[in-house]
Amino acid sequence: MNAVADAPDAAEHEALLQFLYMAPVGLVQAGSDGAILMLNPLSAQLLMPLSADGNLLNLFEALAPVAPDLRQRCAGYSAPSGNVCEGMRLYLNGARGGPQVLSLTLLKLDAARLMAVLSDITEQDKRERQLRNTDAWLNAIMTNIADYALVSLDQDGRVAAWNDSIGRVTGFDEAGVRGQPFGLFYPADDASAAQQAHRLQQANLNGWHLDEGLRRRADGSQFWGSAMLSPLPGRKRDDGTLAPAAPGEPAYCLILRDITDKRALSENLRSATYGDHLTGLANRRAFFEAGELELLRRAKMPQAPVLILIDADHFKAINDSHGHPAGDAVLRHLGATLKSMFRQVDTVARIGGEEFAAILPGASLADAAIVAERLRERVQAGPAMVGDTAIAYTISIGVAAMDDPACTLAGFLQRADDALYAAKRGGRNRVVCWPAEGESQA
Numbered sequence: 183m184n185a186v187a188d189a190p191d192a193a194e195h196e197a198l199l200q201f202l203y204m205a206p207v208g209l210v211q212a213g214s215d216g217a218i219l220m221l222n223p224l225s226a227q228l229l230m231p232l233s234a235d236g237n238l239l240n241l242f243e244a245l246a247p248v249a250p251d252l253r254q255r256c257a258g259y260s261a262p263s264g265n266v267c268e269g270m271r272l273y274l275n276g277a278r279g280g281p282q283v284l285s286l287t288l289l290k291l292d293a294a295r296l297m298a299v300l301s302d303i304t305e306q307d308k309r310e311r312q313l314r315n316t317d318a319w320l321n322a323i324m325t326n327i328a329d330y331a332l333v334s335l336d337q338d339g340r341v342a343a344w345n346d347s348i349g350r351v352t353g354f355d356e357a358g359v360r361g362q363p364f365g366l367f368y369p370a371d372d373a374s375a376a377q378q379a380h381r382l383q384q385a386n387l388n389g390w391h392l393d394e395g396l397r398r399r400a401d402g403s404q405f406w407g408s409a410m411l412s413p414l415p416g417r418k419r420d421d422g423t424l425a426p427a428a429p430g431e432p433a434y435c436l437i438l439r440d441i442t443d444k445r446a447l448s449e450n451l452r453s454a455t456y457g458d459h460l461t462g463l464a465n466r467r468a469f470f471e472a473g474e475l476e477l478l479r480r481a482k483m484p485q486a487p488v489l490i491l492i493d494a495d496h497f498k499a500i501n502d503s504h505g506h507p508a509g510d511a512v513l514r515h516l517g518a519t520l521k522s523m524f525r526q527v528d529t530v531a532r533i534g535g536e537e538f539a540a541i542l543p544g545a546s547l548a549d550a551a552i553v554a555e556r557l558r559e560r561v562q563a564g565p566a567m568v569g570d571t572a573i574a575y576t577i578s579i580g581v582a583a584m585d586d587p588a589c590t591l592a593g594f595l596q597r598a599d600d601a602l603y604a605a606k607r608g609g610r611n612r613v614v615c616w617p618a619e620g621e622s623q624a
C-alpha cells in the first residue's frame with residue numbers, strides 16, 4: 183500500500199478503535215470455534231464475572247455458565263450469515279431476577295467469523311418483571327375479588343371490550359353487553375344519554391369520575407355500587423388533552439363495584455354516630471348539626487323553620503314507681519309516637535334524658551302548634567304498654583319559630599325552653615308557644 187492510500191486506512195482504523203472503545207454495547211468478534219479475536223472494554227467488563235480464571239479466550243466457554251448450548255446453536259446454524267440468536271437473555275448468577283441480566287445477539291458474519299453484541303439490560307428486565315407482576319396482580323384482583331368488575335368503553339361510552347368480571351358482578355353476558363351504552367348498568371331513571379355524557383365529560387375534565395348509587399343487574403335487580411370511570415392513560419397527549427379514540431376502540435375504563443356491604447357498614451356507622459341508641463331517633467349531635475344547617479337555609483326559605491321541645495312530665499315518678507327499665511320503655515314509646523307524628527323532612531331527636539326536640543322546616547308557628555297539640559293528645563290518650571302494665575304519662579311542649587335573623591340556635595333553644603318551662607309551670611300536659619304570656623321576650 184502506498185502512503186497516500188495508507189493515511190485514510192489509519193484514520194478509519196483509529197475511528198473504529200475509538201468506536202469499539204466508546205460503544206455502549208459489548209462487542210466481541212470471534213472465530214467460528216468461539217476463539218475471541220477482538221473484544222471491546224465493555225464486553226470484557228460484562229463477560230469477566232462469568233470467567234472462572236479471568237482469561238477471556240473463547241466466547242462459548244465464557245458464556246457456557248449462562249448459555250451452555252451456544253456452540254451447538256452456531257454449529258447448527260446452516261445459513262452462510264445471519265442472526266444465530268437475537269436478544270437472548272442471560273441471567274448472571276443463576277437465578278432469574280439475580281443481580282445482572284445481559285442480552286446477547288450473536289451474528290454469523292461468514293463461515294469463519296462471529297460477532298456477539300452484549301448489553302446490560304438489568305434495569306429493563308426489572309421493569310418488565312414489575313409490569314408482569316402488576317399485570318398478574320391486576321388479573322388476580324379482577325378474577326378473585328368477586329365484587330369488582332372491569333369493562334372498557336369506546337369514545338361514546340359503549341362497551342368496547344368484555345371482561346368476565348362484568349358477568350360475575352352484573353349477570354350480563356358478552357352478547358348482552360358489547361356495543362351497549364354503559365347506562366345499561368344503571369337503573370332507567372339514572373341512565374339517560376345526557377347523564378352518561380355528563381359522566382364521560384367529568385372523567386375527561388378531571389381524569390376520573392366516581393359515583394355511588396343503585397346499579398342494575400341483567401335480571402333487573404339492583405345493588406348498591408360505585409362506578410369509577412377514567413379515560414385510558416394512552417390517550418393523554420403531552421399537552422394534557424385527550425386524543426380521540428378510533429370508533430369502537432377502548433377509550434375509557436369503567437370499574438364497577440358492588441358495595442352493598444360497605445354501604446350497610448357506613449349506615450351502621452352513621453347511626454352509631456348520629457342515632458340515639460334507646461329510641462332510634464337522631465341524637466343530640468345530629469340535632470345540633472341539622473339545626474345549624476336549617477339556620478343556614480333559613481335565609482333562602484320563604485318560611486322560617488319552627489323548633490319544638492318536648493319533655494315527659496313527672497318522669498322521675500315513673501322511674502320511681504315502675505323502675506328504670508320501664509322508664510326506658512316509656513321513652514321508647516314516646517320516641518315511636520314522635521316518629522309517627524312528624525314528616526320525613528323534620529328532624530326529630532332525643533337531646534337529653536327525657537327531653538326531645540324537633541325542627542320543622544317550612545312550617546308556620548301556628549301549624550307547628552297544631553302538630554304539637556295533636557302530639558300531646560296522642561300521648562295522653564295512649565299509655566305505654568310495658569309488659570302487661572299500662573303506664574300513662576303526659577308531655578309538655580314548648581314551641582318557638584326560628585324566624586329572628588339575629589338569633590342563634592342556642593338562642594332559639596332557650597326560647598323554646600322558656601315556653602316549655604311556662605308549660606310545666608302552667609300545670610304540665612300542655613303546649614306553649616314562645617313568647618309565652620307573661621314571659622318577657624329574650
Ligand SMILES: Nc1nc2c(ncn2[C@@H]2O[C@H](COP(=O)(O)OP(=O)(O)OP(=O)(O)O)[C@@H](O)[C@H]2O)c(=O)[nH]1
Nearest residue numbers: 494495496497498499501506507509510535536606
Ligand atoms: N328510665 C330513664 N330515665 C331517665 C333517662 N334519662 C333521664 N331519666 C330520668 O328522668 C328524670 C327526670 O327528672 P326531672 O328532671 O326531675 O323531671 P321530671 O320528673 O320529669 O319532672 P318535670 O320535668 O318537672 O315534669 C330523672 O329521674 C332521670 O333519672 C333515661 O334514659 N331512662
